[in-house]
Amino acid sequence: MRTLALSPVRILTWSLLGLVGLLTLMPAYWLVVCSLKPSSNIVGERSLIPSQITLDNWVYAFTHTEIGLWLVNTAIVGLGATLLGILITSLAAYALAKQHFWGRDVFFIVMLASLAIPDYVTLIPSFIIAKALSLLNSHWSVILPYSASVLATFLLRQYIRQVPDEILDAARIDGCSEFQIYRRIVLPLIKPGLGAATLLIFLHSWNAYLYPLVMLRTQDKFTIPLGIAFIHGQLDIHHGSGPSPWATIMVGGVLSMLPLVVCLMAMQKQFISGLTAGAMK
Amino acid sequence: MQLLRSRPLVSRTPRRRPLKYGWYVPYLFIAPFLTLFVVFWCGAVLGSIGISFADWRIGRGVSFIGIENYAYVITDPIFHQAMGNTLYMYLAYIVVLIPLTLALAVGLNQEWFSGRNVFQVLYFLPLTMSLVVVALIFDLIYNRDLGLLNGLLGGLGLGGTDWLGDPQVAPRSIVALRVWRVTGYYTVILFAGLQAIPHDLYDAASIDGAAAPQRFWFITLPQLKPVLLFVTVSASIAAWELFAEPWILTGGGPARATLTAVMYIYRSAFLQFELGKGAAAASILAVAIIGVTLLQLRLLRSDE
Numbered sequence: 001m002r003t004l005a006l007s008p009v010r011i012l013t014w015s016l017l018g019l020v021g022l023l024t025l026m027p028a029y030w031l032v033v034c035s036l037k038p039s040s041n042i043v044g045e046r047s048l049i050p051s052q053i054t055l056d057n058w059v060y061a062f063t064h065t066e067i068g069l070w071l072v073n074t075a076i077v078g079l080g081a082t083l084l085g086i087l088i089t090s091l092a093a094y095a096l097a098k099q100h101f102w103g104r105d106v107f108f109i110v111m112l113a114s115l116a117i118p119d120y121v122t123l124i125p126s127f128i129i130a131k132a133l134s135l136l137n138s139h140w141s142v143i144l145p146y147s148a149s150v151l152a153t154f155l156l157r158q159y160i161r162q163v164p165d166e167i168l169d170a171a172r173i174d175g176c177s178e179f180q181i182y183r184r185i186v187l188p189l190i191k192p193g194l195g196a197a198t199l200l201i202f203l204h205s206w207n208a209y210l211y212p213l214v215m216l217r218t219q220d221k222f223t224i225p226l227g228i229a230f231i232h233g234q235l236d237i238h239h240g241s242g243p244s245p246w247a248t249i250m251v252g253g254v255l256s257m258l259p260l261v262v263c264l265m266a267m268q269k270q271f272i273s274g275l276t277a278g279a280m281k
Numbered sequence: 282m283q284l285l286r287s288r289p290l291v292s293r294t295p296r297r298r299p300l301k302y303g304w305y306v307p308y309l310f311i312a313p314f315l316t317l318f319v320v321f322w323c324g325a326v327l328g329s330i331g332i333s334f335a336d337w338r339i340g341r342g343v344s345f346i347g348i349e350n351y352a353y354v355i356t357d358p359i360f361h362q363a364m365g366n367t368l369y370m371y372l373a374y375i376v377v378l379i380p381l382t383l384a385l386a387v388g389l390n391q392e393w394f395s396g397r398n399v400f401q402v403l404y405f406l407p408l409t410m411s412l413v414v415v416a417l418i419f420d421l422i423y424n425r426d427l428g429l430l431n432g433l434l435g436g437l438g439l440g441g442t443d444w445l446g447d448p449q450v451a452p453r454s455i456v457a458l459r460v461w462r463v464t465g466y467y468t469v470i471l472f473a474g475l476q477a478i479p480h481d482l483y484d485a486a487s488i489d490g491a492a493a494p495q496r497f498w499f500i501t502l503p504q505l506k507p508v509l510l511f512v513t514v515s516a517s518i519a520a521w522e523l524f525a526e527p528w529i530l531t532g533g534g535p536a537r538a539t540l541t542a543v544m545y546i547y548r549s550a551f552l553q554f555e556l557g558k559g560a561a562a563a564s565i566l567a568v569a570i571i572g573v574t575l576l577q578l579r580l581l582r583s584d585e
Contacts, residue, residue, distance in 0.1 A: 013388040020385060021403045024465055027418045028406055030429060034421065043421065046432030092314035101307035107315070114322050116571060118522045120543050121563045124550050125328030126321055148317035172301040178310070207411035209525050214551060225413035229529055232417055246421070253414040260409035268402050275408060276470050 028257070035250035039243035042250060057247035065248045066219060070227040071255055077142050077223055078206035085147035085201040086194065093156035094182045098168060111150050119210055127214050141215035142223075146205040152197040155274065159193030160186055196274030199263055203275070206260065228252040333560035350561035360562060362537055363545040364569070366452060370541070371520040371573075373456045378516055379509070382464055386471035387501070401472075404465025412462075416529040419458050420445075423530070445531055448538035455527050455539055459520070467512050474508030475501070510581045514574055521570045542566045 034042045037050045039057055061067045095101065096108060122145075130141040163186055171181050187194065212226045222230065228249045235245055264271050336346045354360050389397055407415065422429045423444035431441030444454040482500050491499065502509075524543035527533060533540035533548075546566065550559025 010391075010393065013391060013394065017385060017388050017394075017400060020464065021400060023461065024403055024406055027415070027422065027461070028410065030422065031410075031414065031418045034418075043424070044427045046427070046429055088313040088317070092311045095307040095310035099302070099307040099310065101304065104307075107311070110323065111318070114318075114326075116518070116574065117322070117326055117567060118518065118543075118570060120522065120524070120546055121329050121567050122322060122325035123546075124332060124556050124560050124563065125325040127550075128328065128332075128556070129320060129325065144317055145321040148314055148321060150318070150322075153314065169301075178302045178306050182310070203408070207413075209411065209413050225411040228417060229413045232420070232529060249417055253410075253417060256414055257410050261406070264402060264405055264409055268398070268405075272401060272405060272469060275405070275466065276473065 031250060031253045031257070034246070035254045039247035042244060042246040057243070057251050060243055061248045061251040066222070066227065067224070067248055067252055067255070069220060070222050070224045070252070073139065073221060074206060074223040074225075074256065076139050077146075077208070077212070078202055080139065080143040081146040081205035082198055082202040084143060085149050085152060085205075086198050088147060089149055089153040089197060089201075090156050090187065090190075090194065091182065093153050093160055094186055096153070097157045097160035098163070098165070098186075099178070111153065114150055123210065123214060126211070130215055136215060137217045137221055139216075139221065142205070142208060142211050145211060146201065146208060149197075149201050149204070152200050155197050155200065156190065156193050159190040163189050192270060192273075195267055195270035198274075199267065199271050200274040202263070203260060207256070224252045224256040228256075329560045329563055332556055333564050335557045337556040337560075339554040339556065346557070350557045351565070354558060354562045354565060359537070359540070360542075360545055363540045363542045364566075366538065366540055367521060367523060367542045370452055370456050370459075370523060370539075371517060373453065374459055374520045375513065375516060377456070377460050378464065378467065379513060381460070382467040382471055382512070383509075385464070385468040386475055387497070389468065389472045390475040397472075401469050404468055406465070407462045408466055410462075412525040413529060415458065415462055416526045419454075419526075420530055423454055446535055448536045451531055451535060451539050455523070455530065458526055458530075459523070463516065463519070467516065470512055471505070471508060474505050478504045506581065510578070513581065514577055517573060517577060518570055521566065521573070542569075 033048075033050050035057055036053050036055070037045065037057075038052050038054055039060075041050065041052065045051065096104065126141075126145060127136075130136050135141040135144070167185060168181055171185055176184070207225060208223070209225045209229070212223050213229075216222055216226060219227070219230070231245045231249055231252075333350055334345060334347060335343050336349070337343045388394065389400060410418075421427075425431060425441070425443040425446055428441075428444070430444065434441045442450055445451050478501065482504070483496055486496050486500055522543055523541045524547065527539040527541055528544055528547070531539045533544050542562070543566070546559045546562045549555050549562060
């Protein structure tokens with residue numbers, strides 16, 4: 001109303017946001033393009049539009065490397081942690097939000113404090129615990145720590161708190177058990193929250209690197225991030241035969257990114273609220 | 282029998298509701314989570330403190346040695362270098378990230394700006410990529426002779442540089458990668474914070490004759506403070522935990538220029554198999570992070 005449609009400020013804003021958007025897109029674009037180039041062109045051909053497109057890398061990766069197995073492993077870890085995680089965090093969140101019990105506040109504060117403690121502090125003892133429980137080199141050693149997500153519990157607790165007490169009391173008077181209330185009333189009412197928490201746990205476990213790096217010891221247990229980092233680490237001692245290992249790295253990169261991109265596109269609202277959990281309180 | 286007890290059907294006086302469930306029921310609900318939380322968090326944190334006082338080498342016995350690990354780590358010049366590098370990269374990261382994301386969020390928040398949804402999704406894209414994938418793709422981009430970046434710079438008539446091989450440049454390249462990955466994420470968080478600021482504040486200020494810069498300084502910034510604080514604190518913690526990207530890209534080199542504190546811990550514990558020294562370094566780093574966090578909370582909160 002006050003300014004023309006194309007004032008300098010607007011042009012500047014649009015170009016800044018657009019430029020950042022472009023820069024944001026570039027590495028993902030490069031990853032996809034490189035996975036589709038002939039493997040000899042991955043390192044070296046630098047034009048933004050590739051001169052040749054082929055599916056050879058994909059065929060090779062699935063027939064001659066362990067990428068398919070790593071994909072299955074990543075799915076086991078990601079889906080395992082997500083399914084187990086959403087179950088145990090929603091149960092705990094219900095108790096924290098709607099039930100009274102001795103020790104609740106202390107537990108809540110300890111959980112809050114744990115958010116300030118970085119992953120690597122627990123890494124060494126977790127390794128020893130996993131070893132003591134004979135979980136080393138088993139996918140459980142990654143699934144279990146990632147499923148107990150404090151952030152997801154907080155997120156779900158926020159959602160459950162908004163469910164009116166009257167509904168729960170009415171159900172209690174009608175003779176519902178606490179588990180029935182949780183299962184039949186609370187869970188259906190907090191579906192958006194469950195979506196956000198699911199994505200939060202899935203993203204962290206699917207993309208995990210530090211814990212798998214320490215816990216998973218043999219190549220047949222590797223996840224994609226671990227596997228492609230491993231191939232990358234072997235680049236210097238790669239001699240000649242077969243296509244460049246970069247081909248497999250690029251295919252693995254696209255594979256590891258794809259499910260999350262689909263989630264982001266399909267459930268952008270939950271995705272964003274899951275990942276920004278904790279910011280808005 | 283209880284049903285017959287005379288009681289007003291609707292009681293208006295607040296009264297403690299009798300529990301409709303046994304005292305143990307809530308514990309059943311939290312038990313699965315609590316078990317894992319205690320084992321992998323509480324137990325692990327206490328364990329880490331315990332291990333830091335022990336001479337614990339993988340494959341050998343364990344013995345209590347007091348503060349020897351701490352003494353070793355604190356006087357280890359390599360640890361000094363790792364902490365120094367981490368501090369430098371943390372500062373560079375925050376100094377670039379906060380103004381950049383704030384500017385982008387303000388841009389997104391302009392009334393006339395359309396296509397916010399598209400930008401939000403676009404800006405979230407890097408978060409779908411694992412740190413490993415990000416590091417590997419940047420290895421191709423940063424490569425001195427064959428990388429995309431030097432290629433593009435060459436096309437513009439500019440000279441490239443050895444992004445990961447020059448000890449002066451490598452830490453900044455790592456910071457740039459980090460900033461690239463999270464800029465969109467923090468922009469969206471700040472944008473949500475801006476959206477929550479009541480519009481009347483701006484209207485009132487405009488009537489009083491406040492120009493845009495004044496409105497930004499006296500309304501936007503103070504109102505945004507809690508969100509800014511969250512962004513600063515969580516970005517700082519993440520910066521102090523820097524590991525995967527330099528580990529994959531440079532392994533800490535060249536000349537240990539990108540050796541980080543977490544990398545020191547990882548190397549001590551899992552490459553040199555000295556769990557005690559790694560745990561001691563982890564404790565020192567945790568204290569440093571908590572110190573920095575408290576300092577930030579104080580600095581950003583005190584000047585109300």
